[in-house]
Amino acid sequence: MTLTVRPVRRTPHADAWVRVVEALGGVVTGRDGDRVDLALGHGRVAVVQAGEPGAELGFEAPDLLAVAAECERNGLATVSAGGRLEVTGPDGLRVHVDEHPPVMPPPGADPALSTLPLWYTPDVAGAAGVLSRLGLAPRVASHQGDWVDFVAPGGGLVAAHGTDRPSVQVSFEYDGDVRPLAARLTGHDLTASVVDENYGLTLRVPDPDGTGDIYVNQVQTDLHGYRKAGS
Secondary structure (H helix, E strand, C coil): CCCEECCEEEECCHHHHHHHHHHHCCEEEEEECCEEEEECCECEEEEEECCCCEEEEEEEECCHHHHHHHHHHCCCCCEECCCEEEEECCCCCEEEEEECCCCCCCCCCCCCEEECCEEEECCHHHHHHHHHHCCCEEEEEECCCCEEEEECCCCCEEEEEECCCCEEECCEEECCCHHHHHHHHHHCCCCCEEEEECCEEEEEEECCCCCCEEEEEECCCCCCCEEECCC
16 A cells, blocks of 8 residues: 555644645645645645644545555455545544545655654554554654654654544654754744754744644654664
């Protein structure tokens, strides 16, 4: 299965969200009513004008029949409706796959920028099992078992992150120093700050919806407390 990560961000401030993603290095590839699609160096993001903020964990694939067949072989139940497959995680979170032709990163997309939606869940192992059976490859996991991230074959990343209730947060990863990226955002009249986390630097941009920050993690090089998958 050649899945591409493509989370959906519903927001009453869609124009502001699109502005942030463009400043980070995304490029608008299509507009359809209240929806804007953006391509990144790795993966995609959809921003949808909506009354209440929220997010969905989604993917794109060129052949839904092939995805459904592979899911069946892997013991993953799917529901098909209107050109979309849905998988329900053990925590009740719904993950969807839409049929879409492969999209190459357009000129202007920052090749260092990846989409990295976070699947917050009280069942990290269960969420990781779903992502693995969808064909994503595990990359880094914490020793405590509260984090494991995956790489999609068609581009983009997803992380399962331990918390009390299931939800999705649209975030990003940057393969390089995020401090020049912060300066780029400031040059677009956006507020950005860089925080030194235990695992590396993180760029934070205020969410236009006022619900916290948008996170851009610098690629993790310090594996203290973490391990590479398979090691």
